[in-house]
Amino acid sequence: MTAQERRDAKTGYLALSPWMAGFLVFYAFPILATLYFSFTQWTLVDRPVWIGLDNYIRMFTRDPLFVSSLKATTLFVALSLPLKLVLGLMLALLLNLKMPGMNVFRTVFFIPAVISGVAVSLMWIWFLQPDTGVVNTLLSYVGVQGPYWFWDLHWALPSVAIMSIWKVGGAAIIYLAGLQNIPAHLYEAAEIDGASKWRRFWRITLPLLTPTLFFQLIIELIDAFKIFTEAFVITKGGPLKATYFFLYYFYEEAFRNFNMGYASALALFLLVVIMSCTVFVYRTSGRWVYYEN
């Protein structure tokens, strides 16, 4: 190593030191500690008691709530994720058209994505009221009796999914950034070769957008698994646990019932599920994600 290289390395490590400290405190320690706690029985006030695999045995063999919350979460992911990805792309393609006034639409569609959380949940409770809500009123004009939405056993979960699709502008804006990175000369060349619009989309836009799609898929996947606030504010997990999502179950076990040991096992399980999905997507990415160079 030359003196210059040594100096570079020193500056580099120094620059990274805040992140490294943060990694130890906010990632390494919590994950290892959660792993340890998951083998204990612990209520936060006493000392953790080692009980081996008992938490996991309970989780996998005799916990109906574990099964139902996992089912609800999986269903939510399966409903909302593909719709959000496809509709987000369609919206981005529209917004990417070179027409005057598009930035106004861009602003409008992105608004739902920035006001997520409690405010959106409250707005939607009111919006989807069975009797006096806007949606059911409009449906009644065309002679359709609207469902009870959040208050119906079968409609509650789809309602939460619909609400999350309302935020599709967030996905669209990321796609839009990706679309604007595609060099214009590719389209010009394709146009000279007489390629149709449809063909240009499949042969240029989509392949060059796959890195963005990949990024988006992972981010949205993790996000969908973490669904919590909406259920907490709107349905309280009901009706009949229809929207009792996994993270909600974890929250109640940990911070309502103070079963920290069991909650740690739940938390770790969700981490493993999310990581496996991510790794799976990552593994397949070589086959469908296209990188230039």
Place this chain on the structure above:
Amino acid sequence: MRTEPEQAPAALSIQRQLRRSAARRRVIRAMGHVLVYALMISLALLFMLPIFWMASTSLKMPREIFAWPPEWIPSEPQWGNYAEAFGKYPLARYMLNSAILVIANIIGGLVSVPIIAYGFARFEFPFKHALFLLMLSTMMVPGHIKLIPLFWLYQKLGLVDTYWPLILPAFFGNPFFIFLMTQFIRTIPRDLDDAARIDGAGAWGILYRIIIPLSRPALTVVVVFTFVWVWNDFLEPIIFLRDWNSYPISVGLAFFQGRYSVEWHLFMGATLVSIIPILVVYFFAQRHLIGGLASIGIKG
């Protein structure tokens, strides 16, 4: 295109044909535009409907809110509802709390993220690539896994029911921002660094005089996203805060929903007011957002 008198008749007719087909293309194009606009406008109206309904409800009289058929626009807008909402719920207090959290988190991000990203983007050292991958992989670690150990830790340190648990992490760099900023710095030509170095600037001088001023778009993303995330955050405040008076607006609203769930006219007004700061920040920053986010697509 001009027609010159000395041109051959064949060339003239080709020119005429070209002009005609160009005109046809223009008509098709215009029709396409009208269709796209019609589609976009109806979609936009549909998307804004929940917000419109919230605004409309916030201006109604109590007896109007459950009326059927509902009134789309209240006949006599009750602007006094807002004063009543502010008088009844400590909204101003909650929004101030949120503002404090937002500002502290933004400061944390602006202090830490550029330094860390600069290290990744501009210096060569052993294990850099491995550390970068490790940093990226933490982006995929869901936040819930930290809650129990950190709650335990904060309790030991006596920090539960203070703002520290909600502020401290920002000072150690959010991995998404670090990634974004690293990618952005890589797009800044190194010639500029070299020029500054010749002028006698050290590594940190280059960061503060060249890199940070040129990273405006990426820093805007840091500021805006931090604002939105912290303002909307719900799970961490309900875990780490106990005292009602210290609640941010998100928790405050949810809390009132449980207690006053019939006063929807006041409630929708409060919700609307709670999202205004986010909308204002978004409107001012959106021009820079796309440029800042575009760097994600560049392969690292």
